[in-house]
Amino acid sequence: MINFHYLRIFYYVAKNLSFTLAARDLFITQPAVTKQVKILEDNLNLKLFDKDGQKVILTEEGKALFEYAEHVFEYEKEIELAVEEIKSLKRGVFSISTPKPLSGLMSFLMNVFHKNYPDVRIQVKEGSSLAITHSLLKGETDIGLIAGVLQNPDILFVHFAREPMLFIVSPDHPLAKAKSVSLSELSTQPIIVRGPGSGSRKTVVDAFEENGHKPNILLETDNMEYTKQHLQEERVGAFLAEPYIREELREEKLVKIPIRGHKIFLDIYVAFLKNRSLPLPAKEFMRLLMKLEPGTKHFPYLVPDWPRNCPSLDDL
Numbered sequence: 001m002i003n004f005h006y007l008r009i010f011y012y013v014a015k016n017l018s019f020t021l022a023a024r025d026l027f028i029t030q031p032a033v034t035k036q037v038k039i040l041e042d043n044l045n046l047k048l049f050d051k052d053g054q055k056v057i058l059t060e061e062g063k064a065l066f067e068y069a070e071h072v073f074e075y076e077k078e079i080e081l082a083v084e085e086i087k088s089l090k091r092g093v094f095s096i097s098t099p100k101p102l103s104g105l106m107s108f109l110m111n112v113f114h115k116n117y118p119d120v121r122i123q124v125k126e127g128s129s130l131a132i133t134h135s136l137l138k139g140e141t142d143i144g145l146i147a148g149v150l151q152n153p154d155i156l157f158v159h160f161a162r163e164p165m166l167f168i169v170s171p172d173h174p175l176a177k178a179k180s181v182s183l184s185e186l187s188t189q190p191i192i193v194r195g196p197g198s199g200s201r202k203t204v205v206d207a208f209e210e211n212g213h214k215p216n217i218l219l220e221t222d223n224m225e226y227t228k229q230h231l232q233e234e235r236v237g238a239f240l241a242e243p244y245i246r247e248e249l250r251e252e253k254l255v256k257i258p259i260r261g262h263k264i265f266l267d268i269y270v271a272f273l274k275n276r277s278l279p280l281p282a283k284e285f286m287r288l289l290m291k292l293e294p295g296t297k298h299f300p301y302l303v304p305d306w307p308r309n310c311p312s313l314d315d316l
Contacts, residue, residue: 004072006040009033010048010062011069017056086280094282095123097132098145099198100224102268105161105243106145108298113285120281128222130197136273142282144271147199154274158310161268163241163301165203166256170232173255180260183211190218192227192238200266204239207264228254241266270310278316286313 012022013033023030041048048062058066086092098106103126110122125132125141132144136155146157167186169176175189187208193215194201201220208215218236221227224244231238232253248254270289272278278286290307292299303309 006036009036014066089117090119092281093121094279095141096143097125097135097141100126102145128197129199146269146271156272156274157269159303160270161301163266165239165264165266168240168254169237173235176255180258182260187213190216190236192219193217195220195222283313
């Protein structure tokens with residue numbers, strides 16, 4: 001096996017055709033260069049250099065080895081450049097997974113991130129909270145945005161936001177004019193929920209069951225646009241966080257009804273795999289996320305402890 005330390009010394013001598021100039025470039029003495037080239041020749045059992053008077057010349061074997069050594073150290077320069085680009089975020093990739101209804105929360109931050117690091121590629125994946133948990137465990141995603149904690153000893157869940165969930169209906173719904181409504185009354189009303197594995201679905205079902213009721217689930221869908229359309233066209237309700245239907249509320253296409261005696265919150269967590277380090281671009285994205293403070297315009301429902309409850313980036 002070729003010793004790359006000796007190969008590097010041979011490469012500098014061959015490039016300069018001078019032991020003296022090689023010693024200068026390598027910041028070592030000429031006798032050290034001569035000695036280590038001799039060791040390489042002995043290890044390979046090849047004569048690599050000859051002398052033509054005072055000139056150093058490559059043997060045919062030395063010329064052949066020099067061609068390969070050039071490729072090796074050209075790749076070394078490319079690797080060094082790539083490492084610098086990775087460290088300075090001039091290249092790189094990371095993945096973030098989120099339930100589709102929460103993807104809007106990330107769009108603002110992604111735009112800010114791309115303005116600072118236009119050459120870093122973000123892979124955005126969508127799925128239920130359960131699917132995202134599995135994706136983290138398989139190493140298929142770096143950062144998960146999850147609605148509700150699904151207990152797992154291998155995943156770190158950091159509480160990020162707590163969004164109030166509103167009961168939403170169309171202006172033509174029988175309850176549209178009500179000042180408030182109880183969960184008991186809502187248990188007789190047909191509602192739309194997300195599919196199994198969804199954190200928001202679990203939040204709604206748990207709220208009913210904790211109060212001794214069962215929700216009257218008419219439709220299950222993970223498509224937010226279909227949910228909003230169905231709400232406007234049918235006499236059915238849904239529990240949704242305000243950011244997802246803000247425009248429809250402003251245009252009075254949908255209305256919200258306060259829930260009497262009970263508040264339902266959708267707890268959102270940032271999740272990481274405990275035994276896996278985040279890629280540098282993902283850490284930089286987390287640095288941006290950790291600059292947010294409660295009351296931020298685009299993230300009004302951040303928990304009071306954010307970002308103090310988040311671990312140090314050195315630990316991620």
